[in-house]
Amino acid sequence: MKTFNILSIGLLLSLVSCTQVPGGKGDSAIEQKIEALLSKMTLEEKLGQMNQISSYGNIEDMSGLIKKGEVGSILNEVDPVRVNALQRVAVEESRLGIPVLMARDVIHGFKTIFPIPLGQAASFNPQVAEEGARVAAIEASAAGIRWTFAPMIDVARDPRWGRIAEGCGEDTYLTSVMGAAMVKGFQSDSLSDPTAVAACPKHFVGYGAAEGGRDYNSTFIPERRLRNVYLPPFEAAAKAGAATFMTSFNDNDGVPSTGNTFILKDVLRKEWGFDGLVVTDWASASEMMSHGFAADPKEVAMKAVNAGVDMEMVSYTFVRELPALLKEGKVKEAAIDEAVRNILRIKFRLGLFDNPYVDEKRMEVLYAPSHLEAAKRAAVESAILLKNAEGILPLSASVKSVAVVGPMASAPYDQLGTWVFDGDKTKTVTPLTAIRELVGDRVQVIYEPGLAYSRDKDQSGVAKAATAAARADVILAFVGEEAILSGEAHCLADLNLQGAQRELIAALAKTGKPVVTVVMAGRPLTIGEEVERSAAVLYAFHPGTMGGPALADLLWGKAVPSGKTPVTFPKMVGQIPVYYAHNNTGRPATRNEVLLNDIPLEAGQTSLGCTSFYMDAGFDPLYPFGYGLSYTTFEYSNVKLSSSTLKKDDVLTVTFDLENTGSYEGTEVAQLYVRDKVGSVTRPVKELKRFTRVTLRPGEKKTVTFELPISELAFWNIDRVKTVEPGDFLLWVAPDSQSGEEMAFEVIG
Numbered sequence: 001m002k003t004f005n006i007l008s009i010g011l012l013l014s015l016v017s018c019t020q021v022p023g024g025k026g027d028s029a030i031e032q033k034i035e036a037l038l039s040k041m042t043l044e045e046k047l048g049q050m051n052q053i054s055s056y057g058n059i060e061d062m063s064g065l066i067k068k069g070e071v072g073s074i075l076n077e078v079d080p081v082r083v084n085a086l087q088r089v090a091v092e093e094s095r096l097g098i099p100v101l102m103a104r105d106v107i108h109g110f111k112t113i114f115p116i117p118l119g120q121a122a123s124f125n126p127q128v129a130e131e132g133a134r135v136a137a138i139e140a141s142a143a144g145i146r147w148t149f150a151p152m153i154d155v156a157r158d159p160r161w162g163r164i165a166e167g168c169g170e171d172t173y174l175t176s177v178m179g180a181a182m183v184k185g186f187q188s189d190s191l192s193d194p195t196a197v198a199a200c201p202k203h204f205v206g207y208g209a210a211e212g213g214r215d216y217n218s219t220f221i222p223e224r225r226l227r228n229v230y231l232p233p234f235e236a237a238a239k240a241g242a243a244t245f246m247t248s249f250n251d252n253d254g255v256p257s258t259g260n261t262f263i264l265k266d267v268l269r270k271e272w273g274f275d276g277l278v279v280t281d282w283a284s285a286s287e288m289m290s291h292g293f294a295a296d297p298k299e300v301a302m303k304a305v306n307a308g309v310d311m312e313m314v315s316y317t318f319v320r321e322l323p324a325l326l327k328e329g330k331v332k333e334a335a336i337d338e339a340v341r342n343i344l345r346i347k348f349r350l351g352l353f354d355n356p357y358v359d360e361k362r363m364e365v366l367y368a369p370s371h372l373e374a375a376k377r378a379a380v381e382s383a384i385l386l387k388n389a390e391g392i393l394p395l396s397a398s399v400k401s402v403a404v405v406g407p408m409a410s411a412p413y414d415q416l417g418t419w420v421f422d423g424d425k426t427k428t429v430t431p432l433t434a435i436r437e438l439v440g441d442r443v444q445v446i447y448e449p450g451l452a453y454s455r456d457k458d459q460s461g462v463a464k465a466a467t468a469a470a471r472a473d474v475i476l477a478f479v480g481e482e483a484i485l486s487g488e489a490h491c492l493a494d495l496n497l498q499g500a501q502r503e504l505i506a507a508l509a510k511t512g513k514p515v516v517t518v519v520m521a522g523r524p525l526t527i528g529e530e531v532e533r534s535a536a537v538l539y540a541f542h543p544g545t546m547g548g549p550a551l552a553d554l555l556w557g558k559a560v561p562s563g564k565t566p567v568t569f570p571k572m573v574g575q576i577p578v579y580y581a582h583n584n585t586g587r588p589a590t591r592n593e594v595l596l597n598d599i600p601l602e603a604g605q606t607s608l609g610c611t612s613f614y615m616d617a618g619f620d621p622l623y624p625f626g627y628g629l630s631y632t633t634f635e636y637s638n639v640k641l642s643s644s645t646l647k648k649d650d651v652l653t654v655t656f657d658l659e660n661t662g663s664y665e666g667t668e669v670a671q672l673y674v675r676d677k678v679g680s681v682t683r684p685v686k687e688l689k690r691f692t693r694v695t696l697r698p699g700e701k702k703t704v705t706f707e708l709p710i711s712e713l714a715f716w717n718i719d720r721v722k723t724v725e726p727g728d729f730l731l732w733v734a735p736d737s738q739s740g741e742e743m744a745f746e747v748i749g
C-alpha cells in the first residue's frame with residue numbers, strides 16, 4: 001500500500017517567505033536606487049506617485065498629467081498600444097522618467113475566464129488557484145497590465161453578500177491556502193518576470209463581515225476575532241510575498257480601514273514586516289467623509305496618509321491636500337517619503353525601470369489552447385456533486401435522448417460570472433454547445449430553455465419546455481444566476497432561485513422523467529426544494545469560459561466530480577449566519593429538537609427544551625462546509641495519531657487509510673479538523689487544519705499522512721496573546737465538516 005505524504009501547507013507558506021529572489025525583501029541594490037531617486041524628487045512628483053487615476057480614454061489629457069509627474073498608476077487601460085504610448089510619456093518625457101504602474105481587476109482570468117474564486121475554492125486544490133492566476137497574469141501582462149487587484153481573500157460567511165463570489169468562502173485556512181497560491185501564480189517566481197503581475201490581497205480587512213450581508217455596510221469585529229478569523233489569510237498572502245495590499249471600504253467598530261492605523265501600521269508593517277505598497281479601494285479615501293470619519297478632503301488625506309496608506313485610488317485628495325497639510329505640520333514629509341519608497345520599491349521589483357514597455361506581439365497568447373485546457377480542468381474540479389440518487393450520473397450509454405433546459409444552458413455571458421471586464425463571451429463554450437459536441441452523434445439533444453434568463457418571470461415557455469423534456473430519457477436543467485446577480489454591490493435578501501426557475505424545475509419534475517439540475521451561481525442558493533425534485537444536483541458556481549465542456553465531461557463520466565462546498569449552504573436565508581466553525585454556546589442544539597410542524601397544541605412553555613436552533617429550520621444547514629459527493633465512494637479507516645500527548649513544539653502526524661470502495665476512479669478531498677475543547681476563551685467546535693486531494697482507482701487503498709505542527713493550534717487568547725493553550729483536543733479526519741471519527745489528543749505544557 002503506497003503512502004502519501006503531505007508536506008504541511010503551513011511549512012510551504014513559511015518556505016515561500018524565505019525564498020531570496022532578486023528584488024526580494026532587503027534588496028540593497030533596489031534600496032539604493034530608491035534613495036537616489038527619492039532625493040531628486042520634488043514634493044509634487046512625490047505626491048504624483050501616490051496618485052492613481054482610472055483611464056478615462058483621453059490619451060492626450062492623461063499624457064499631460066503623466067508628463068507633469070502627477071500620476072503614479074493608471075487602472076483600466078488594457079490596450080497594449082495605448083499602454084506603451086502612455087508609458088513612453090512617463091519614461092521619456094517626464095522629468096525623472098518614473099514608469100507608470102498599469103493596473104486592472106483580473107480576478108479570475110483576463111481573457112480566458114476561470115471559475116469564479118468561490119468555485120475555484122470548491123476544488124480545495126491550490127494548484128487550481130495558482131494555475132488560474134498564472135494564466136491570468138500571462139494574458140494580462142501581454143496587454144501591459146503589471147498589477148492586479150486580486151486575490152480577494154475576505155472570509156465570507158453570509159451568502160447574501162454578493163462579493164462572496166469573489167473570495168474563497170467561509171474558512172480561514174482554506175482561504176489562506178488558496179490566497180497564497182493565487183499570489184504565487186500572479187507574481188511568478190520573481191516580480192521582474194515580464195509575465196509577473198503584482199498581486200493585491202484585498203480587502204484589508206474584515207469586509208466580508210458586512211452587517212446583514214449588505215455590501216459596504218459596517219462591520220463589528222473585535223480584535224480577537226479579527227486575528228483568529230479574518231487576518232490570517234492576509235498574513236499568509238503577505239508571507240507568500242504579495243507586493244501590494246488594498247484597504248477595504250468598511251468601517252470596523254467605527255474605523256474605516258482606509259484610516260485604520262492599527263491594521264495598516266501595527267499589524268501589516270510592524271508585525272508582518274510588509275514592505276510593499278498599500279492602495280485604497282476605489283475612492284475609499286474620500287468616502288471617509290461619507291462615513292463621517294473625515295470632515296473634508298483635507299482631513300481625508302491627513303487620516304489616510306497618517307494611517308499608512310501609500311497610494312490613493314481616484315479620489316485625488318493626496319495631490320490636492322497634502323501640500324497644505326505638510327505646511328501645517330499635520331502630515332510629516334517623512335510619511336510622504338515612506339509612501340513613495342513603498343511605491344518605487346514595487347516598480348523597481350517589477351523591473352519597470354529596465355523594461356517599461358510591453359511587447360505588443362504577446363497578445364497572441366490570449367486564449368492559448370493550454371489556457372483553455374487549464375480553465376476546463378479548473379471548472380471540472382470546481383463542480384460539486386450535491387446529490388446523485390440512484391446513481392443516475394454519470395449518464396450511461398442507455399440514455400439515448402436528453403432535454404437541455406433552463407436559462408443557463410446557453411448563457412455565454414452569464415456563465416463567466418462576476419468581475420469579468422475583459423473576457424469575451426463569444427469564446428464561452430456553453431453546456432448546450434459542449435453536450436452537442438460530446439454526444440450529439442449518439443444522443444438526441446432536445447433544447448428548450450423554458451426561460452430567457454434567470455430572472456425571467458414569464459412562464460409562457462415553461463409548459464413548452466416541460467412538453468419537450470417529457471420526450472427525453474433524462475432532463476438536464478441548467479439554472480442559477482445571471483452574472484450581475486453577484487459581485488460588488490449585488491446583495492440579495494432572498495436566496496431562492498430567481499424568476500420562474502423554481503416553477504420550471506417543478507414542471508420538469510412533473511413529467512416523471514429524472515431531472516439532473518446543474519446550478520451556475522455566484523453564491524450558495526437555498527435550493528432545498530429543487531434538490532428534492534431532482535434526481536441529481538451538480539453545483540458549478542460560475543464555471544467560466546470552459547464551463548460547458550467541463551460539465552459535459554462530468555455529466556457523461558469523462559470526469560468525476562470532486563468539489564466540496566467552500567461555504568455552508570443554508571436551508572433558508574433566515575439561518576444566516578450559518579457556518580461550521582461556530583462556537584458551541586451554553587445550549588448547543590441536540591439535533592433532536594421538535595420542529596415547527598410537530599409541536600403539539602398548547603405545548604408548555606419549556607416543553608420543547610431550551611437549545612440553540614430554529615423551530616422552522618432546525619439547526620443544520622442544507623449542506624455543511626466541505627461537503628461533496630463523487631461517482632464512487634470512499635472509506636476512511638485506521639486513523640492513527642503519532643501520539644496522544646504532545647508538546648507545543650511537536651508535530652502531530654495523523655495517518656489514515658482511504659479506500660475507493662466504488663466502481664469509478666475518483667478524487668476525494670480528505671479534510672482534517674481540530675477542536676480545542678477548553679480555552680481561556682470559547683473556541684469553535686471545529687477548525688479545518690489540513691486538506692488534500694487523493695485520487696484512487698476502484699478498490700485502491702492508500703495510507704495518507706497529515707503533518708500538523710502543534711504550533712498551528714495557536715490562537716489569540718484571553719490575554720490577546722497568540723499561543724497554544726495546553727489541554728484536551730479533538731480531531732477528525734473526514735470527507736466534510738459534519739462527519740468523521742472523533743479522536744482525542746492532549747497538549748501538555
Ligand code: GLC
Nearest residue numbers: 075105149202203281282488
Ligand atoms: C472596486 C472594488 C475593488 C476593485 C476596485 C478597482 O470598487 O471594491 O475590489 O479592485 O474598485 O476596480
